[in-house]
Amino acid sequence: xxxxxxxxxxxxxxxxxxxxxxxxxxxxxxxxxxxxxxxxxxxxxxxxxxxxxxxxxxxxxxxxxxxxxxxxxxxxxxxxxxxxxxxxxxxxxxxxxxxxxxxxxxxxxxxxxxxxxxxxxxxxxxxxxxxxxxxxxxxxxxxxxxxxxxxxxxx
Amino acid sequence: xxxxxxxxxxxxxxxxxxxxxxxxxxxxxxxxxxxxxxxxxxxxxxxxxxxxxxxxxxxxxxxxxxxxxxxxxxxxxxxxxxxxxxxxxxxxxxxxxxxxxxxxxxxxxxxxxxxxxxxxxxxxxxxxxxxxxxxxxxxxxxxxxxxxxxxxxxx
Amino acid sequence: xxxxxxxxxxxxxxxxxxxxxxxxxxxxxxxxxxxxxxxxxxxxxxxxxxxxxxxxxxxxxxxxxxxxxxxxxxxxxxxxxxxxxxxxxxxxxxxxxxxxxxxxxxxxxxxxxxxxxxxxxxxxxxxxxxxxxxxxxxxxxxxxxxxxxxxxxxx
Amino acid sequence: xxxxxxxxxxxxxxxxxxxxxxxxxxxxxxxxxxxxxxxxxxxxxxxxxxxxxxxxxxxxxxxxxxxxxxxxxxxxxxxxxxxxxxxxxxxxxxxxxxxxxxxxxxxxxxxxxxxxxxxxxxxxxxxxxxxxxxxxxxxxxxxxxxxxxxxxxxx
Numbered sequence: 001x002x003x004x005x006x007x008x009x010x011x012x013x014x015x016x017x018x019x020x021x022x023x024x025x026x027x028x029x030x031x032x033x034x035x036x037x038x039x040x041x042x043x044x045x046x047x048x049x050x051x052x053x054x055x056x057x058x059x060x061x062x063x064x065x066x067x068x069x070x071x072x073x074x075x076x077x078x079x080x081x082x083x084x085x086x087x088x089x090x091x092x093x094x095x096x097x098x099x100x101x102x103x104x105x106x107x108x109x110x111x112x113x114x115x116x117x118x119x120x121x122x123x124x125x126x127x128x129x130x131x132x133x134x135x136x137x138x139x140x141x142x143x144x145x146x147x148x149x150x151x152x153x154x155x
Numbered sequence: 156x157x158x159x160x161x162x163x164x165x166x167x168x169x170x171x172x173x174x175x176x177x178x179x180x181x182x183x184x185x186x187x188x189x190x191x192x193x194x195x196x197x198x199x200x201x202x203x204x205x206x207x208x209x210x211x212x213x214x215x216x217x218x219x220x221x222x223x224x225x226x227x228x229x230x231x232x233x234x235x236x237x238x239x240x241x242x243x244x245x246x247x248x249x250x251x252x253x254x255x256x257x258x259x260x261x262x263x264x265x266x267x268x269x270x271x272x273x274x275x276x277x278x279x280x281x282x283x284x285x286x287x288x289x290x291x292x293x294x295x296x297x298x299x300x301x302x303x304x305x306x307x308x309x310x
Numbered sequence: 311x312x313x314x315x316x317x318x319x320x321x322x323x324x325x326x327x328x329x330x331x332x333x334x335x336x337x338x339x340x341x342x343x344x345x346x347x348x349x350x351x352x353x354x355x356x357x358x359x360x361x362x363x364x365x366x367x368x369x370x371x372x373x374x375x376x377x378x379x380x381x382x383x384x385x386x387x388x389x390x391x392x393x394x395x396x397x398x399x400x401x402x403x404x405x406x407x408x409x410x411x412x413x414x415x416x417x418x419x420x421x422x423x424x425x426x427x428x429x430x431x432x433x434x435x436x437x438x439x440x441x442x443x444x445x446x447x448x449x450x451x452x453x454x455x456x457x458x459x460x461x462x463x464x465x
Numbered sequence: 466x467x468x469x470x471x472x473x474x475x476x477x478x479x480x481x482x483x484x485x486x487x488x489x490x491x492x493x494x495x496x497x498x499x500x501x502x503x504x505x506x507x508x509x510x511x512x513x514x515x516x517x518x519x520x521x522x523x524x525x526x527x528x529x530x531x532x533x534x535x536x537x538x539x540x541x542x543x544x545x546x547x548x549x550x551x552x553x554x555x556x557x558x559x560x561x562x563x564x565x566x567x568x569x570x571x572x573x574x575x576x577x578x579x580x581x582x583x584x585x586x587x588x589x590x591x592x593x594x595x596x597x598x599x600x601x602x603x604x605x606x607x608x609x610x611x612x613x614x615x616x617x618x619x620x
Contacts, residue, residue, distance in 0.1 A: 203450075207450065210448070210450055210451055211454075293365070294450040295358075295361055295362065295365055295449040295450065295452060295453035296365055296453060298449065298453030298457070299365065299457035301454060302454035302455070302456075302457035302458045303457045303458075303461055305458070306457070306458055306461035306462075
């Protein structure tokens, strides 16, 4: 298993202070990469992430949304994202994946070698990538891998 | 039944020339008002309108989408709408309801007294409003009222 | 278009007296053939027929369910069907398609040349088959063909 | 937590030999009580149980279906259940909860104090009831509680 690269975020929503994986070491992290105009994200991935945030609220799982814009950049600005978050009542922390000049793919997305959106990645207590899922994930399987990681001994 | 007011559109997508209700007189028109960041539109109203466009393709029904932005104006610009139309593969003509200075509600939405989005309005061959539905409509009922109007005698 | 053959029913539910197509001549009839243990019927076809029954309640459409058992005969008896109708809260008239000795397919199903269940057939005011649909039908299309037939001139 | 009472089964499907909780001690058991004519079971609970059976196929979870008929007894006989299992392609072991003379509720259902169907119960490695859920359960929550129990140390 590979160590999860640090995320690079240019702006945060739903959190009073920036999040970093290094400061979260020791806790499992569910990293959900989405785009607000990606139909599969809006219909499945993003509401699923909200369900995970709600279900595991009393555990030490940290849910982190990541707006990984790699197409239609002018259409998916932070201003539009903010309205999207409001309208879809998303309450988990969401960061804007930092744009890289001259490249369509943003920084974190490139570091993780993501193939597109939605992508859901589970990072273990030890900072390793436990699961990297591209496309529609089953709720039951996601619940199971999160619970298995939560049950893992703490470093 | 009331005569349907003319629509006021500042920009068109999916049509090579502007549409007006006056030039469509004699044909039934399905007018679908939506916002690209309205969850009920994205999940139900807008794909339903696409289904109506596909189902009645060989009839003389005219389907007209109307982007009636009355909130989050900076988030739902024509640039964002264009990406939305592309990602959701909408192929029916869509107009941007003309903004009115100093007012949040755009021009056509105000003329029709719409309560919000999604709204689906059926205009009869004679130009009268046959059905004005706010919120989620049943596919079966919408199919039925369109078919009933298509069966009405032409002028 | 072919004239719809008469239905052959050995027992009725949800109606105080037997129905025949000949006595319904002049009214459109939606004939829905299903089996209580057919997953596609239970998930789609039968609730769709209930929706049609509810939607067109004030028209002169007659909805007729037909339990066309062609497999698992011992499992889908009238006793089981009665419980199914109760549990799924079906309120439209439902007849049991008459079994034919030595043959798995019941009488009406054979007359209509049905390929399986669910099958939804629309019979016009003049007694002709207007639509014969096997498998999952779209709600919008079904609503439209019923409404078109309802709009047809009577006799 | 209470020790799970033994199940009382009069007939088995999808297993070559009878199952007992006592012989399964040490393994987690998902016990799913359903009725073949219970709409909530057919639409949600039973396919969810099949998904759990498929997802945890390589773990030591044992999935046990239980046909707990407490109403419409003549309609839900083993003959009808067998056809239901075939048509819905259920592959996990399913037992018929033993009928009790003069009582509508079958034996196991009564022992567990079940309120109705569907009911999903998770029994831990130590034989205790870990979760007793009546009605629609979330896939994510069910996946999580099963995974948590699978991660528990083996006696």
